[in-house]
Amino acid sequence: MTDTFGYLNLILQGAVVTVELTLMGSVLALVVAFAAGLGRLSRFFAVRALATTYIEFFRGTSIFVQLFWVYFVLPLAGIQLTPMQAGVLGLGLNVGAYAAEVVRGAVQSIGKEQYEACTALNLGRWQSMRHVILPQAxxxxxxxxxxxxxxLLKATSVVSLISLADMTFQAQVVRSQTGDTMFPFATILILYFIMASAITWAIRGLERRMARGLDGVRT
Structure with missing residues (x-):
C-alpha cells in the first residue's frame, strides 16, 4: 500500500508539470495565434507572407520533429533551453499555428455591416478592431x-522524449519499476480526462459570460 501511494505521488508530481506546460504553452499559443492570425489579414505583403510561412510550416511538420529541433538543434546555434522552456516553446508554436487560423476565420466571419458602422463612426483600423470586431470575433x-x-494538453505527452518529467514520463517510470502497466496508465488516463473536462468547463463559463456582456452592449 505504501508503494502504491509512493507511485501515485510520483504521477501526481508529473501532473503538476503537465498543468504548468499546458498553462504556459496555452498563453504562448494565444499570443502567437493573434499575432499570426491578424498578420494574415494585414495590408502589408511582407507581414502576410511571414505569418503564412509560420502557420504553414508548423502545421505541415511533426510536433515530434519540432520539439527535437527546439531542444537539440537550437543549442548548436547558441540558444540553450531547459526542458521546460523547450516544451513550452515547441507546444506553444505548434498549437499557435492552428489557433492563428481560428483568429483569421473568426475576424473574417464578422458581417460587413460592422465594418461599415466603424467607418460611419470615423473609427480607425486599430480602434475598429479593438472595440468592435475583436470582442465579437x-x-x-x-x-x-x-x-x-x-x-495542447494531450500533446504534452511528447515532452517525455526530452526527459521532462510530465505525467507520461512518470507513468513510464512507474511501469519500469513495477512491471505494471494497468495502474500508471489508467491513472494518467483519468487525470488527462479530468484536466480536459476542466478546460471545457472553463471555456463554456467564459463563453456564457462574454455572450451576456455582448447582449448588454447590443441592447
Whole structure:
C-alpha cells in the first residue's frame, strides 16, 4: 500500500508539470495565434507572407520533429533551453499555428455591416478592431480555442522524449519499476480526462459570460 501511494505521488508530481506546460504553452499559443492570425489579414505583403510561412510550416511538420529541433538543434546555434522552456516553446508554436487560423476565420466571419458602422463612426483600423470586431470575433473563437487547449494538453505527452518529467514520463517510470502497466496508465488516463473536462468547463463559463456582456452592449 505504501508503494502504491509512493507511485501515485510520483504521477501526481508529473501532473503538476503537465498543468504548468499546458498553462504556459496555452498563453504562448494565444499570443502567437493573434499575432499570426491578424498578420494574415494585414495590408502589408511582407507581414502576410511571414505569418503564412509560420502557420504553414508548423502545421505541415511533426510536433515530434519540432520539439527535437527546439531542444537539440537550437543549442548548436547558441540558444540553450531547459526542458521546460523547450516544451513550452515547441507546444506553444505548434498549437499557435492552428489557433492563428481560428483568429483569421473568426475576424473574417464578422458581417460587413460592422465594418461599415466603424467607418460611419470615423473609427480607425486599430480602434475598429479593438472595440468592435475583436470582442465579437472572440466569442466565435472561444469553442475552438478550448479544443486547441485540450489538444495542447494531450500533446504534452511528447515532452517525455526530452526527459521532462510530465505525467507520461512518470507513468513510464512507474511501469519500469513495477512491471505494471494497468495502474500508471489508467491513472494518467483519468487525470488527462479530468484536466480536459476542466478546460471545457472553463471555456463554456467564459463563453456564457462574454455572450451576456455582448447582449448588454447590443441592447
Amino acid at each position: 472572440l466569442l466565435v473563437m472561444l469553442p475552438t480555442f478550448g479544443n486547441n487547449a485540450i489538444e
